[in-house]
Amino acid sequence: xxxxxxxxxxxxxxxxxxxxxxxxxxxxxxxxxxxxxxxxxxxxxxxxxxxxxxxxxxxxxxxxxxxxxxxxxxxxxxxxxxxxxxxxxxxxxxxxxxxxxxxxxxxxxxxxxxxxxxxxxxxxxxxxxxxxxxxxxxxxxxxxxxxxxxxxxxxxxxxxxxxxxxxxxxxxxxxxxxxxxxxxxxxxxxxxxxxxxxxxxxxxxxxxxxxxxxxxxxxxxxxxxxxxxxxxxxxxxxxxxxxxxxxxxxxxxxxxxxxxxxxxxxxxxxxxxxxxxxxxxxxxxxxxxxxxxxxxxxxxxxxxxxxx
Ligand code: CP
Numbered sequence: 006x007x008x009x010x011x012x013x014x015x016x017x018x019x020x021x022x023x024x025x026x027x028x029x030x031x032x033x034x035x036x037x038x039x040x041x042x043x044x045x046x047x048x049x050x051x052x053x054x055x056x057x058x059x060x061x062x063x064x065x066x067x068x069x070x071x072x073x074x075x076x077x078x079x080x081x082x083x084x085x086x087x088x089x090x091x092x093x094x095x096x097x098x099x100x101x102x103x104x105x106x107x108x109x110x111x112x113x114x115x116x117x118x119x120x121x122x123x124x125x126x127x128x129x130x131x132x133x134x135x136x137x138x139x140x141x142x143x144x145x146x147x148x149x150x151x152x153x154x155x156x157x158x159x160x161x162x163x164x165x166x167x168x169x170x171x172x173x174x175x176x177x178x179x180x181x182x183x184x185x186x187x188x189x190x191x192x193x194x195x196x197x198x199x200x201x202x203x204x205x206x207x208x209x210x211x212x213x214x215x216x217x218x219x220x221x222x223x224x225x226x227x228x229x230x231x232x233x234x235x236x237x238x239x240x241x242x243x244x245x246x247x248x249x250x251x252x253x254x255x256x257x258x259x260x261x262x263x264x265x266x267x268x269x270x271x272x273x274x275x276x277x278x279x280x281x282x283x284x285x286x287x288x289x290x291x292x293x294x295x296x297x298x299x300x301x302x303x304x305x306x307x308x309x310x311x312x313x
Contacts (some may be wrong), residue, residue, distance in 0.1 A: 009307045013125045013132040016141035017182035025186060029151055031303035032296070039075060039298055049078040052309050054110045055103045058135070059085040062114055064270050064294055065135050065144070069112050072301035078309075081108070096120065097127050104130050109312055110305065113137075131308045139173045139234060145269050146179035148300040150187060152293045153224055156265055161188035166218045168194045168250060169228030169277055172201050173235070176228060176269045181207055194218040195228075195250055198239040215250055219260050226267040227252060227277045247276050254281040265289055 007027050011019050038046055054073045058066055066082075073080045083103065085091075090099060100111060112133040113121055118140035125132045136142040150160050157163055165184050171177045171193045184191050185208060192210045193200060200211055212218040219225055230246065240246045252266070266278065266288040274280050283290060 008310060012308065012311050013121070013134075014143050014304055014308060015121045015125060015132065015134050017143045017146050017179045017186070018141065020143075020183075020186070022186050025147070025150070025183065028147055028300065028303045028307065029154065031307060032147075032151055032299040035075070035302040035306070036296065036299035039302075045075050045077060047077045048306055049073070049076040049309050052076075052110065052312075053079040053081070053106075053108045054112060054305065055081050055083060055100075055108045056112045056135075057083040057085070057100070057103070057114075059090070059113070059115045059120075060136070062135070064297060065114060065142075068294070068297040069133075069135060069144075069301050069305075072298050072305055075298065076302055076306060076309075078305070081106075096124065100124060100128050100130075104128060110309065112305075131312050133304065133308065136175055138175065139178075139231075140175050141179045141182075142175040142269075143179050143183075144297065144301055144304060145176050146183040147304070148293055148297040149176075149180055149226065149267060149269070150183050151300055152267065152289050152296050153189075153265070155292065155296065156289055157223060160184065163189045163224060164192070164222045165189050165224045165226060166192045166194050166212065166222040167226045167228060168215065168218065168252075170199045170230045170239075171195055171204070171228070172199045172239075173231040174228050176226075180226060181209055192218060192221065196240050196246070215252070216256065216260075219252070219256070219264060220262075222264055224265040224267060225252065226269070228269070229271060229273055229277060243276060251275075251277055251279070252282050253279040254285065257282055257285070257287065263287060267293060270294065 110131045112135050114135040118138035120137045121134035167177050192212050194212045268290045
């Protein structure tokens with residue numbers, strides 16, 4: 006039986022192309038399962054998973070919890086804001102206390118880049134990165150590519166532009182790694198101030214003209230401005246950002262071809278995309294959310310098979 010090359014999912018950077026194909030084939034099976042009337046399989050009845058979130062989340066937190074429950078794992082949830090972290094307990098102490106309750110796997114969202122990597126070196130459990138600061142968000146990139154594959158048949162040779170706040174985006178970095186591993190072409194588009202200086206070293210071209218970028222691509226992945234990570238002003242006003250880098254229906258309809266619109270959520274409606282674009286037939290935003298459950302089931306199932 007095929008297995009992943011890694012025992013943790015810390016970032017797409019640590020995966021190879023075969024890992025991604027294995028995750029997708031496993032997710033195909035679980036997508037079929039979650040569309041049955043009985044949406045559950047008994048695969049992980051002997052596994053206990055802790056979801057530990059040090060940052061807010063709607064999609065990722067609920068999607069992981071649902072994925073774990075669909076696999077019949079036992080699940081505990083931890084939110085830092087209501088925990089003894091507020092009394093000064095360290096990350097390692099917190100996780101080791103949770104693990105001493107016979108927990109096998111930890112899914113962690115943390116504001117600090119590299120927090121999952123750090124944890125994986127200090128505790129004895131399989132770690133899944135559910136987003137670490139501006140570093141990586143691997144399951145988001147996997148569900149994004151899976152959704153492109155579902156919509157367009159394949160990811161290889163597809164042209165994908167990632168638009169917006171690339172500098173502060175873990176979604177952008179994980180998507181760049183995942184798309185390139187699968188043979189897609191990737192460009193980024195946004196204000197120069199929100200494009201990392203090292204972007205060329207990732208083999209990614211920059212296009213600052215949104216219309217040109219959209220006319221080039223098959224898929225536009227629209228990112229949110231990460232206001233919670235902006236220490237200074239990176240553009241004059243939100244209105245000016247939207248005028249230059251927001252997609253509205255008139256712009257979408259005036260393009261040379263019909264492109265696919267994606268967004269990882271949460272959407273700032275009227276800023277990076279208007280509601281009529283977010284809710285249009287070209288948008289696969291809610292398909293991304295649906296696919297997140299199947300992808301997370303696949304990741305957890307494959308990692309759990311390495312600890313049994
Ligand atoms: N896409 C995403 O990570 O959304 P949440 O922050 O709501 O989990």
